[in-house]
Amino acid sequence: MHDLVTLGPWLRRFLSEHIVTERNLARNTRSSYRDTFSLLLPFISRKLRKPVDRLAVRDLSTQHVLQFLAHLEEDRGCSARTRNQRLAAIRAFARFIGSRDPAHIEWCGHIRAIASKKSMQQPVGWLARPEMEAMLAVPDRKTPRGRDEYALLLFLYNTGARVSEATQLKVRDLQLEHGNRGHDLVTLHGKGGKTRQCPLWPETKAVLAQRVLGRAAENAVFVSRLGTPFTRFGVYRLIERCAARVPALAGRTITPHVIRHTTACHLVLAGVDINTVRAWLGHVSISTTNIYAEIDITLKAQAVALCEVGQPQLGRSWKNDKDLMAFLKSL
CATH class of the missing domain: 1.10.150 (DNA polymerase; domain 1)
Structure with missing residues (x-):
């Protein structure tokens, strides 16, 4: 009792x-x-x-x-x-x-019965393509440490992976030897034990293949200069150091999650449908991914132009579409 x-x-x-x-x-x-x-x-x-x-x-x-x-x-x-x-x-x-x-x-x-407190939705922080490219140019790729840092930054941008997914990545999770017969893939182990696969760019595949050459399947992909796996803190510090070297990012707080947002935003701007972005990021609900539909004023301007008053309507009326009418009658 x-x-x-x-x-x-x-x-x-x-x-x-x-x-x-x-x-x-x-x-x-x-x-x-x-x-x-x-x-x-x-x-x-x-x-x-x-x-x-x-x-x-x-x-x-x-x-x-x-x-x-x-x-x-x-x-x-x-x-x-x-x-x-x-x-x-x-x-x-x-x-x-x-x-x-x-x-x-x-x-x-x-x-x-204790109520949650209403919190304001923070705007999505992300980097424009020139800003992201400037971040990737910071590591000195002439040194082993710089190549490791570049590989990690490029991987985060390519996959939109969470910090925990990158730090827990093992060599066995990479599929890099497909050549022209298929896609080079990475298997990410996300929240709640869920897994997903993301395709890798040829550049990402090349730098990762160099980094994991000769390592055992159970070894971590991303290791620090001490030879130990990167920690969450280490990834945060790396991104902070690289952002501090980019003048355009002065005064802004850049975190690994900003890189994840950047991946999603660039996918949306490239015309990738929102459900594919959801699967890419590993979101359970598409409502979580919908925040990226409002990222860019260009997309909003295009949407407004479609319904602008006084614009001529394009296309034929469905009544004059003989192929459509024939299809309906055949059902």
Whole structure:
């Protein structure tokens, strides 16, 4: 009975069993949930002046959760999106307890009733083609380190891969020896255990083939100057350093996700349909990809021109289209 009241055993089951085995959540999601409670429990412990290991489930009250969310925004400087992300983890934990112990159903309902905070959709940051080409020109390709950095930047631009997908890429995930018989491909392991394949440009294939020559299938594709696999922090630092060397990007924050947006935007501007872009980026819902349909004023101007008042209508009326009428009558 004591274990049903104490917070610790519930949290241990939630983090080590439920989200791993039952939900099979992505590694980054599990880390986010862990970080949420690493911040939340000490916060409540200080409020109640009670050791963390003695906290009860009901100590995680609505009032304390709201105070914690306010602390994230006001004291830690987190955005509304981060606040909502932490709240989602707390709600999932409450749902886990409420579904297994009827005595906590009321408490669960109160926690899950805490509303998410509305956040403004940030405009998509991306690079024009000359800016992206300037970024690619920064690494010194006369040195081994410069060639490694160039290969990583080119790969991110080619595939629109997430940072985790690039850092976890193994040599076995590359299919580079197809020549004229097929496409050179890379298999990316994305969020939620999903995989997708992306074609590689000949230039990308050439530089990657040089980088992985002689490596075992289980080795990482992208390695740092120390010979260890690139980390998320290492990729961020690389892109920051390259962006700082491009005068046109002065004052702008360039991250790996900006490179991912750049890939999507350039695909849209090249006339690739939005569903293909969705599959390219590994989005589950096309609604996530629709933000790229509004990226460029040129596309909007073209759309306005199609419905401009006073413009002559092109094409024949369907009534005069004999081929169409014959087709309809044949059905």
